[in-house]
Amino acid sequence: MGLALLVVIWLITLASTYFFVAKTWWLPAGASAATGFIDGQFTLTLVLMGIVFLAAQLSLGYLAWRYREEPSAPPAKYSHGNVKLEVVWTVLTTILFVGLNLMGSRVWASQRFDQAGPGAVQVEVTGMQFAWYFRYPGPDGKYGATSVKLMDPSAGGEAAVGLNTSDPAAKDDVVTGTMFLPVDREVDLSLRAVDVIHSFFIPNLRFKQDAVPGLNIHMHFTPTAIGEYEIACAELCGLGHYKMHGMVHVVSQGDFDKWLAAREAEKQ
């Protein structure tokens, strides 16, 4: 029975480890400035936890087999433990966990403690059951007023986010159902939700943030590779949660300007 346990625990452990090492399923290709930091911290954590995982599981299986009761086995050792070992173990794990945490926190601080820089592209994201809308402030750099009284989700576009078209600042606002971003430029994101909580998740851009009714959350990130990336809602928001899907097109600055100008032209 000890041998059976050893074999089963070791097999489970090695099979589980294999897929982490082989990266059969892995982080999606990164396309934002945060990728290096986040993936690096992830890999570091994976390696450290992987070592602990292997050490603990393999010794569990080994101990079960090595100290199984047999007629020839010696009696168990009468011992209530070892204080010195406990202290060593406690200090080591404290250093490991707290150290890992501090390293990760450095990255977190760089992501979330600062605001976006002055040259950032402004985009407002609005989540509602079950769609994302994106608003660009236009040449005036100002978002026009919105009002809940004007919100009409069934109409889509400007009406869905409740844009007050009589506000002068709203004249040049562009509202779309697909997000366009220029590559290698910081994005200053305003995140809102009109009905329930949603979560704006772009796996390739290493970005996730809940959109919460009543809050206007400012976030920033920088896409670094041209391409089309999927947006998935990551917070349960109702029966259509699974299909609250969107696309981000990261394009060159020139293509972005052209796209935005075309949207402005459509509006006139």
Next chain:
Amino acid sequence: MATSVTAHAHAGPQGFIRKYIFSLDHKVIGIQYFFLALTAVWVGMFLSLLMRIHLLWPGVTLPLVGDIKPETYLSLLTMHGTIMVFFVLTTAPQGGFGNYFLPIQIGAPDMAFPVLNMLSFWTTFVAFVVIIAAFFVSGGAPLHGWTGYPPLSALQSAGPGEGLGADLWITSIAIFCLASLMGALNFLTTTLDMRAKGMTMMRMPLTVWSWFITAILGLLAFGVLLSAGILLLMDRNMGTSFYVPLVVVNGQIMGHKGGSPLLWQHLFWFFGHPEVYIAILPGMGVASQILSTFSRKPIFGYKAMVYAMLAIGFFGFMVWGHHMFMSGMSPYSAFAFSLLTMCIGVPSAIKTFNWLGTMYKARIRFQTPMLYAIGFVSLFVSGGLSGPFLAQPVLDIQLHDTYFVVGHFHLIMGVAAIFGMFAATYYWVPKMFGRMMNETWGRIHFFITLAGTYAIFMPMHYLGIAGGTRRYSQYTEVAYLQKLMPLHQFMTYAAIITIAAQFIFVINLFWSIFRGPKASDNPWESTTLEWTTATPPPHDNFGGVTPVVHNGPYEYAVPGAARDFVMQTDPAAGTTH
């Protein structure tokens, strides 16, 4: 102490109803809790089976529920989570085994407040009936997940199931909170006040420590959830705005303003995180007890084990914010919550180290309880080590609300806790029902369940790393998620096999209760007080005698002793630990 013991002793009732239904005997109440949880776990498991089947074959019409629409799937996951967390993970380890064995293990004739004990079971029962009723009302069960985040959970028009079903859901949880508060009071008073002569705190079995600390957590956590639930009911039905700001649902302005959705998250997780430890601490206690017994060796570092559990309980109240890194909470507070969460890994690691230390130079017997205790350690390690990923806000950017989280908490608070319950069942059923369970079937059940749970929950980590979002009823709408379907296929097949294997357990359990070979008073050669009394124990637990304790709980392989174990009541041992 002796006077309080006599004052609480009461004669055994003879009528069927007072003896088996509205019993004041903590043993009967423990068995009632156990069977309530057993019923609940089959309901919860059946719901998860339906979910797994739906994910693979979305078009298939299923028994009892018919067509599964997206909202049906969300109802299944809400009810699966709620039933499992409250009526299984909280009910069986604490209400079931704790109720039955805490008084006996400390040498008391019953709980401190037998009437309160009965009341807390029947209140739990009512809560269970209420939550099951949510399936049958118009609109069906709620779809807001077991975490019930408002505004989704606060607005009737936010989705199907958010009508009466959601009200019943909250009401059930509120009733459950009341029951748990009563139970916690009883556990605390009993532990502090009813210990036999010589049963100092540091001679209590680690199971007793775990139930005691769990009761402290319950007392502090359930009160907060109760209040939070009442506020949510008021937001839903009385026009208040605790959690709901000005929102527009489907173009309709709701009559709320100024509330904060994050307030609920803070209150919920202030309960919700300690709840994780409410589920797992008793498992730690049982695993310690069984590892020591079947290793025939004292537990490694008894005091360190006690302090580690106290530390886990203490830190458990300061880490709730790690569920909210992506919620819009201040990024500065994320910093603090993250650091405190990492700290909780330290006592958890100490416990693992001590379990391994207990097996070192031991003489291990591999009956089924021991297999499950070893399985518990394995799952605790696997589930625990994904914690430091999720405790880092920067990694939550990728992992939060993905299957990585689902895999993490199922391993640690789901199946690890359930392995603790299996270990407890195989270990204590002989004492509770006077008959041994079948070993061969126990072992078969163990190996299928161990391999099966890993096969279900380990792939969830790969899914999550690849960005696999949770709580999706279908993976048809997002291209990158479709590519992950082979993992879902594998998990569903593993789930079907593992669930099927649970019939082995139930048949073994019921067959053994009625037909198993008779159990002796101490079949495992254990040392704690429940093994000094008759099997099953008499009404007042010790047949009119109050035990006197001379030894620590895990005196195995004592040099010079006549046997390889020294009972806690054995005066000849000479050890004072």
